[in-house]
Amino acid sequence: MKNKPKIYIVIPAYNEENSISGVIKDLKKHNYHNIIVVDDGSTDNTLKIARQAGTIVVRHPINLGQGAALRTGMDLALDLGVDLIVTFDADGQHMAKDINKLIKPVISNEVDIALGSRFLDHSSNTPWLKKVLLKIGVILVFLMYGIMLSDTHNGLKAISRQAAQKISIESHGMEHASEIIGKIKVNRIKFREIPVTIRYSKYSIKKGQRISNSLNIFIKMLTKWFIK
């Protein structure tokens, strides 16, 4: 990859008015100024806040789901001539300081995708029930695609332009996480997991995946797998 790659941070956001400005400030503080916020049909002030914060904001007219929002953001970034896309959550659970070590192996062309993992070190205070569910996800992904990761459902990823073009996300909802891993496998994309810290605040736990929703994701993963 060239010396000064064009990096875009893609943030899918749905009703994140309480956290989005903090997330953007944190990113700018760490010198990431190319930020695309995809407002996924929010009904609160997410759109206004993101625009005022000086980011590129794409708005979905209706709520489509995180997978669709990521795809819109990635498509736009590709259109703007991006070299490296970093996907980042809007609820404040990711840290901008982690991006630097995440993008390093991609910039140096060692891998095409760097996947953030909260389980490679002990910096994340993952609640135990969340841990169990995430590990079930890990096992399911292994059974489906034969790729053993430590953390399959982490929104923090660094993706090279070439890899982003190969991975065009088709899942609209949260199943995109396993879909991306499936596409990594099919397209034989080089990847590596990088330890990142997930900050579990009361807010991000409340906003994050509800436990009951895990079942939903699981069913969608299975039906997709069977039908396609």
Place this chain on the structure above:
Amino acid sequence: MIKPIQIIAIIFAIFLLLKAILRLKNKKLTINEFLFWSAMWMLLTILSIFPQISDKIANFFGFGRGLDFFIVSSILLIFYLIFRIYIMLEELDSKIVKLARSISLKEIKDIKSLDR
């Protein structure tokens, strides 16, 4: 001895057959659809008049009674239709997402081209 249910079924089938003819006249049905539906209703009429036929068909497939055969094949048909509806919904969902995303991207590109 003819049973009341037979008479009801016959009237019902003839009524629907007439409807199918009417829809064909108004060009609401294609000729193929018309043939399919009229065959269905005529079959219903024939089976209502001669219920023994359904027993014979059932016996052929290994069912004891015509009604059992009817119920089992209905359930299979319903499963199939649900599956088709599920696929259709997924496709529809994909189309809506595609449409909404293209609107969003067009909007942002318009804004960007105004900026320049």
